[in-house]
Amino acid sequence: MTSGTPISSGRVTLPVEKGMEKEVLELASKWGIDAVRDSDGTEMSEEIMKMGFEVYSTLCLIREDNEWAKANRDCLQQIYLMSDCCTAVSDVLEINPIEHYYSEQFELDTFHDPKKWWEVIDRTTGEVVDPEHWSFDREKKVVIIRKAKKWHRYTVSFLAYQIWEPVSMYNHKTNNWQTEHRLPVDPRHPKARAHLLETLDRWLQEHPNTSIVRFTTFFYNFDLIYDNEGKERQVDWFGYLSCVSPYAIEQFEKEYGYRLRPEDFVDMGYYNTPFRNPTKKYLDWMDFNQRFIAELAAECVERVHRAGKKAVMFLGDHWAGTEPYGKYFNRIGLDAVVGAAGDGVTTRMITDIPVKATEVRFYPYFFPDIFCDGGDPVGELLKVWLKSRRALLRKPADRMGYGGYLSLAWRFPDFIERVAQICQEFRDIHTMSRGTKPYSASFKVAVLNTWGKIRSWMTHQIAHSLWNQKCYSYLGVFEALAGLPFEVEFISFNDIKESGIPKETGVIISVGDAGTSWSGGEYWSDVKIQTTIREWVANGGGFIGVGEPTAFEYNGSFFQLADILGVQKETGFTMSHNKPKVVPEKKHFIIDDVKGNIDHGEGIDSIYKYSDNLKVLNIQNNSIALSANNFVKGRAVYLAGLPYNIENARLLMRAIYWAASKESEMFDWYCDNSNTECAVYPEAGRFVVINNTLEPQRTSVIRYGEKIIELDLQPMGYKWLEI
C-alpha cells in the first residue's frame, strides 16, 4: 500500500487518556506521534505528560470561569433573535418572542428597554410598527400589539442573553452530561475583558507542562441555536450573531456614525446567512467585530508567547470574526491553526490559511457512534483519507492528528494498523516533496462569488463537512478543485469592479443557485461586471458556470451572460419560443474520459441552447447538463451540477483546460487512467502517482504528451518516483 519509503516519525498528534500509557508508547513508534492532547471529558496523566511529547491543552476562555460569569450576568453574551411570524386574527396580537427557542439556552433581555432595543415588524407590509402600538408585558413575557392589522403577519425581533454556551451545550446534550451549564461571557465589556486576560494568565501559570495552548477558539461561537424542544434549530458556521450587545451597537454607532437596527441582525429571519448577498451594514458589522477580535486575540497570543508556549487556534467553535482569510487575521500572531477535515475542501480550508503552520484533525473522531459493534471505522478512515490526500498533495498540512477517545480506537486493531500507514504516507509527502510547491497549470483558476477571498473553500457550507441538499451538487466542484493541479483563488464581484480580473487568471468558475451569494444575484445586473467579464472572455478567457451562473432576471435575460455560456434557462417567459433540438456530441475533449453516465446531482432543469455554435455534451431531463461554447476568442462551459466523484474530478480538470484553451498543456503531466492522479514537485525532482479507488489500478504517466512510465497501484496505493 505504501511505496516503501523508510519509516519515519513526527507530525502526528494523538488524543490521550489516563490509563492508556502503554498504548501511547506503542503508538509513539507505530504512528510516530510527537504530540499529545486532551479531549473534552478526558484527563491526561502526569506520566504521559512526561513522556517527552509536545502537550496540547485546550482552552476556551469565555466559558472558563463559570463562577465569575454567574456573578456578572450583565457580561453574558447576547443575541438578536426573531420570533415566529404570527398572523393577527384579531386587532390584538400577543407574541411570545422566545416561544420556539430553547429556554435553557436563551433568556429574554428585559434589562435593556424592549421599546428601545426590540422591533415589531409587520411582515405583510415590511413596515416597522410604532412602539406606541405595542407593549411588553413583563409578567406574561409577551409582546402585545394593539391595533394590529387583521390578517397581517407580525414578528418581534428581540435581544436575549445566552445562558448556555452553545458548544458545551452541544457536548453536554450529545454525551448526556450532568454537569453545570457553562455561561459565555462577552469580552467586549471592559470588566469581562480584564477578567478573561487574568484567567488566561492564571491558566498559563497552572499549566507548566502544556507546550501548546489550543484556543477553541477565541470569543464568539458561530450561530448555533436550539429550539424549544432542545434540538438544533439553526446553525450557521459563519454567523456573527453572538457578537451582538447593546454595548457593541453603541460602540459601532460611535465608529460608523449610524446605528444598527434589530432588523440588520435578524434580516427578515434569514440572519445574514452567507448564502445571501450581504448588505453594506452587515459588512460593516463584520469588519467592526473582526478588528476587535483580532486585537484581543493578539493580546491573548502575546501572553501565551510570554509564557513560553505556542498558541494554536481551532478552526471552528468560537471562531466567529477570526476570519482566517480576512484582513485582520495575521494581526493575531498565531503559531498554527488546527481544524477538523472530512474531505478535500475542509482540508484546503485549513491548509490554505496564511499562517505559520496548519494541522488537520482527520475524521472519524474516536467516538462511540462509529467505534462500536457494527461500525466501520476503517471504511470511514479511508473515505476521508482518499479525499484529503488529494488536497494535501496540493497544499500539505504541517501536522495531522485525530480526536476523541483512544481507548475506543484501541479496540479496532485494523484501524490502528491502517492509521499507521496513513501517518507514514502523510510524512512522506513532506519528505519526498521537500516542502516544495507542486506543479500547477500555467494559469490560475478564479472562483467568483459575492464573498471572494474571505470565504475561500467555505462556499455552500452550512456547518462542517455535512451533506446538504442544494449544496452537494455544487460542493463537488470544490472537492474536485481541492486536488486538481491548479492554483485556485477566490475572488469577489467587488474585486472585479475595483481591480478587474487578476492577471494570471485563465478560468473563472461561478457555482450556485440563482439569487444566492454563490451565484451572485443582482451583481449580474452590474454593467461593469458584465462588460469586464465579457471583454476578458472575448480576449481568450475561460468561463465555467455551474448550476445557475450569471442568473438574474433582468432586461429580458435570466442568465445575463447567456451569450458567453451559450445556454439560457427557461423560467416561463419564453415558453412561446421553440427551443433548438439538440443532440449531444459523441466526442469532445471535455468528455473524453467519461464512461457511462455523468452524475450531475440534483441538477438544474430547463436549460436550452442559446448560441448557434454551442456544443452540447450531455442532456438530462430534457435539459442541457453539460455544454461547451466559444465566445470570440474565449470559451465557456456549462455544467448543471457536479457532485464529487473521481470521474467528475477528471471531467472538471478537462473542462478547465479546455475553457482556458490549453488542452495540450493537460498532457504535460497526466495519468491516462482517470482513477489515478499525479502530483509533481519539480524542485524536489519527484512526483507521486495515487490511486483514488479501492481497487488496484494500472496507469500510465504522460509527460509532454508521451508515456514515460506504466505502473500498477494497489487499492488506494501511491508511488513516489523520480522525475
Added chain:
Amino acid sequence: MTSGTPISSGRVTLPVEKGMEKEVLELASKWGIDAVRDSDGTEMSEEIMKMGFEVYSTLCLIREDNEWAKANRDCLQQIYLMSDCCTAVSDVLEINPIEHYYSEQFELDTFHDPKKWWEVIDRTTGEVVDPEHWSFDREKKVVIIRKAKKWHRYTVSFLAYQIWEPVSMYNHKTNNWQTEHRLPVDPRHPKARAHLLETLDRWLQEHPNTSIVRFTTFFYNFDLIYDNEGKERQVDWFGYLSCVSPYAIEQFEKEYGYRLRPEDFVDMGYYNTPFRNPTKKYLDWMDFNQRFIAELAAECVERVHRAGKKAVMFLGDHWAGTEPYGKYFNRIGLDAVVGAAGDGVTTRMITDIPVKATEVRFYPYFFPDIFCDGGDPVGELLKVWLKSRRALLRKPADRMGYGGYLSLAWRFPDFIERVAQICQEFRDIHTMSRGTKPYSASFKVAVLNTWGKIRSWMTHQIAHSLWNQKCYSYLGVFEALAGLPFEVEFISFNDIKESGIPKETGVIISVGDAGTSWSGGEYWSDVKIQTTIREWVANGGGFIGVGEPTAFEYNGSFFQLADILGVQKETGFTMSHNKPKVVPEKKHFIIDDVKGNIDHGEGIDSIYKYSDNLKVLNIQNNSIALSANNFVKGRAVYLAGLPYNIENARLLMRAIYWAASKESEMFDWYCDNSNTECAVYPEAGRFVVINNTLEPQRTSVIRYGEKIIELDLQPMGYKWLEI
C-alpha cells in the same frame, strides 16, 4: 361497449370529398351525420351538397382576395419583432434586424420611418439608444449603431410587413403545396375593411348551398413566427402581435392618450406571452383590439345572417382578440363556436364559451401522419374520447365532428366502427341528460391567476393541445377538473381586489411556477390579496396550491401564504435552518384511493414543512410533494405537480372536498372504484357511470354514503341508469 340506448342520428359533422358520395351516405346512417364540411385542399361535390345535410363552408376573409392584397401592400398586416441580442465588440455595431426571421414571411417595413417607428435598446443597461446614434442603411438593410458601448448588448425592435399569411404558410409548408403565397390584409385600414366586407357579400352570393359560414377565424392570427430556415420559431396561441400597425398605434394614441412604444410589443423579447403578468399598457392594447374586432366581426356576422345563413367561428387560427371569454365576445352575435379538442381541457375551453352552440372537432384529424401503415388511429381516437367524454358529461358540446380527409379514414374499418359508437354515445349524453345540468358539489372551485376569466381553460398552453415541459405537470390539474363534479370559475387577482372572493367559492386553486402569471408573481406581495385570502381561508375556505403557489420573494418569505399552505420552499436563504424531519401519513382522506406511487410529474424540489400541524402525505426527492394543512377554520393542500391520469383526478377530487371541509359530501354520489366516475342529472332523473380505462371494471355507486348498485363496465364502457 354502449349501454344499449336506441340508435339515433344528428349532431355530427363530417369532412367530405368529391368522389366519396357513397361512403357519405353510408356514414349518414352509421354515424348519424347531419352536416358536411369542406377541408383545406378538398372539394365538395354538387351531389353531396344536395343530400340534404347542412353544409359548412370555410371562409378566411383576410386572405381571401390575394389579387387585391398584392395591389394594396400598404394594407398588409404588420408585426413588431425584436432582432437578435448582439454584443458590441467594437464601438460600431451593425445589426441585421430580420436576420433570423423567415424572409418569405416578413419584410422590413422601411416605408414608415425607422427613426420614428423602430427602437434600438442597450439591453445591458435597459436604456433606449438615442436615434441620433444609429442609422438604418437602406441598401445593406442593417441598423448601424455608432458609439456603441463595448461589450454591451443591443437589440433593434422593428416593424415588418407580413408577406405570407401564417396559417396558409403552415399548411403550405406542411403539405408541400406549390400554390401562390397568400397575403394577409389588415382590416383596420378603411379601404381594406371596405374591400373585406365587399368580398364577404360576394362570397355569400357565390355560395348558395352553404348553410353555415365557418370563419377561420376573423382577422388576426395568433403569433406564429418562422425563423430564417423556414421553421417555427415562436408560437403563442394567445398573442396579439398581428394586430399592430402605425395606423393602429395612432388610433390607440387618440383613444388612450398615450403612445405605445415598440418595446410595449416586443417586451424585451418575451412578447407579452400569457405566462407573464401583463402590463397596464398591454391590457389596454388587448382591449383596444378586442373592441375593434368584435365590432367588425359583428358586421360580418350580420351580413351572413342577412344572407340567411348561420355564422360559426373557429376557435383557433385568426382568433386573436375575439376572446371567447372576454367582455366583447357576445357583441359578435355568433351562432356557434367550433373548435378542435384533444383532451378534456380543450373540450371545456370550447363548451364553456357563452355562445348559442358549440361544436367539438375531435382529434385525430384524418391526416396521413396517423392514417397510415403502422398508424394507430383507433388508439388515438380512444385516448381523446376517454378524456373528452369526462368533460362533455360536465358541459356537453352541441355537436361533434372530425376533420381531414374522409378517403384516408375510410381505409380503417375498425376506426369507422368505433367512431359510430362514439357518435351514439355523444348523442346519448343529450338524450339521456335531456339538456339538464349535471350534479355539482355544493360549492364552486375558483382557479386563481393573473388572467382570470378571459383565459378560462387556457392556462399553461403554448399552442393547441401540445405537450410542453414545465406545463404538463400543471395542465393535469385542469384536465382532472374538466371532468370532476365541480363548477369551475377562473378568477383574477384583480377580481379579488375589486370584489373579494366570489360567494359560492369553496376552494381556490393556484397552479404554476413562481413568477409566471399562472402563479401570480408580484401580486402575492399585495396586502389586499394576502389578507383577503387569509381571512377567507381562516373562515373555512379551502386553498389548493400546486407547484409554486403564492411564490414571491418578499419580506422574508418565498411562499407568501406559507402559513396557510403549511409548507415553504427553500431557495437558499434559510439553508441554516434545520427543516423538520417528516414522515408521510399512512392514511388520510386525500390519499385513501392511492395505490402505488403518485406521479407528480416534473415536480418541485426543496419544499419543507412550515406549519406544526401540517400532515405530509407524500415525499419525493426529499421534498414534500403532497400535504394537508389546517389554518384556523380553513384548510389547505399543497401539491408539487399533478400530470393527468385517472388516479390523479381522483386525488384532486378528494383534495378539493377535503380542502372545502366537505368530505362527507363526496359520498353523495361516488364510485368506489377510482377508475370509474359517475355523472348525475337530477332533473333528468338519470345518471351515467363511465369506465375511464381500457380494461373492464367493476364498481359500486355510492349514494349518500350507501351502496345503491354494483355494476360491471366493459373497457371504456358506460351505463345510463335511472336515479
